[in-house]
Amino acid sequence: MxxxxxxxxxxxxxxxxxxxxxxxxxxxxxxxxxxxxxxxxxxxxxxxxxxxxxxxxxxxxxxxxxxxxxxxxxxxxxxxxxLGRGLNEMELDDGQLRVGGGYPLVALATQISRKGFSGLEFASGIPGSVGGAVYMNAGAHGSDISKVLTKAYILFPNGKMEWLDHEEMDFSYRTSVLQKKRPGIVVEAIFKLTEGDKDLISAEMQKNKDYRKTTQPYNSPCAGSIFRNPLPEYAGQLIESAGLKGHSIGGAQISEMHGNFIVNTGNATATDVVALIEHAKDTVFAKYDVKIETEVEIIGRK
Missing domain, CATH: 3.30.43.10 (Uridine Diphospho-n-acetylenolpyruvylglucosamine Reductase, domain 2)
Structure with a gap:
């Protein structure tokens, strides 16, 4: 090396x-x-x-x-x-937004709202990058990336770069072709936005931010939602109904604020978090006969 x-x-x-x-x-x-x-x-x-x-x-x-x-x-x-500061350029032209994969999603949503464009209000509290959001079709508040993305510029493992249009991205709930069939890096994305009333857009952004602040533990180290919702059920509600709110293993704890979040209380290991994930899965299945699957990506050496 x-x-x-x-x-x-x-x-x-x-x-x-x-x-x-x-x-x-x-x-x-x-x-x-x-x-x-x-x-x-x-x-x-x-x-x-x-x-x-x-x-x-x-x-x-x-x-x-x-x-x-x-x-x-x-x-x-x-x-x-x-993907960080070197891939974070942004250009807006008459509702077409071209942005680098390293651009922070929350900052992007804020910038766009101030310019009076609508389409990214749902992203006002999602703490990831544009590239990661496209990769996993991030969403909240009834919308997601697939609703606004036109195409994405992807760098594939063989070193080739290619534009994939919306259809080729093969979006579905919290996933895309980049997870399922064609691994790659989102270098750039193009979104189609609509011009709107700045005050209404800002109010919607603030409502979404306030909701997250009051219901989700973003002041604590966490990874966002741990489980995909087994629609029509919601993972957080199932976990809370199973009596797991606040349950800990080592330094990992199911949030007291929201059952679908695991927080690092200060000294959590990945082993602690995985054990807590498996405990939540097993408990929910035993009580409700519902399988919940992880949304968070678990990567690295086994």
Missing amino acids: TELINQLKDLNIGIVKEGEPLANHTTMKIGGPADIFIEPSSVEGLQKTMELLVDNQVEWTAIGRGSNLLVSDDGIAGAVIK
């Missing part, structure tokens, strides 16, 4: 580190080291990174702001590519 790290540094692609703790890069503040941690400073740097990793047959994992993610205590083998 040392030779590869030196090659990456020689390419001047951005930040390159060995053994970087991924707890520093996840909203849950959990995660062991990455063999190689890379934060490209540009799309060109990302392409060069991928070419070198492919040439050296090194496996890779992409992350954004680290929400909706639980990283193993033993870290991640190979390279971890973080």
Whole structure:
């Protein structure tokens, strides 16, 4: 790995580190080291990174702001590519929004609302990046990314980049083709927005933010919703009805505010969180004969 790290540094692609703790890069503040941690400073740097990793047959994992993610205590083998400040440009032209995969989703929704454009109000409290949101078809308040995305520019493992239109993204509830069939990195996304009343848009944004503040534990380290809703049921309600609100294993606790959130109370490990996830699954199934599946991605060394 040392030779590869030196090659990456020689390419001047951005930040390159060995053994970087991924707890520093996840909203849950959990995660062991990455063999190689890379934060490209540009799309060109990302392409060069991928070419070198492919040439050296090194496996890779992409992350954004680290929400909706639980990283193993033993870290991640190979390279971890973080889409951040180098891929966060934004351009709005008559309702067409072109934005980099590293742009923070909450900041984007706020910026767009101030310009009087509607379509991203639902995202006002989702603590991820544009790339991650497209990857998992993030949503809330009755809407999601699939409602506004026109197309996405994807970097595939072979180093090729390609635009996928809305149909090719194959969106469904909290998932896309990038999870199911064609793994890749969202470099850019294009959204179609509509012009509207700034005051009404801002009021809707504020309502969504207030709802999250009063019902969800975003002041504590967490990964967002842990489980997909087994519609027409809701995972949080099932977990709360099963008497699991506040239940802890090690430093991981099912939130006192919302049953579909697990918080890190200060010293939680990924092992604690996984054990609590399995306990919640088993308890809900035993009581209600309903299977709940994880929405959070669990990645890294087993």
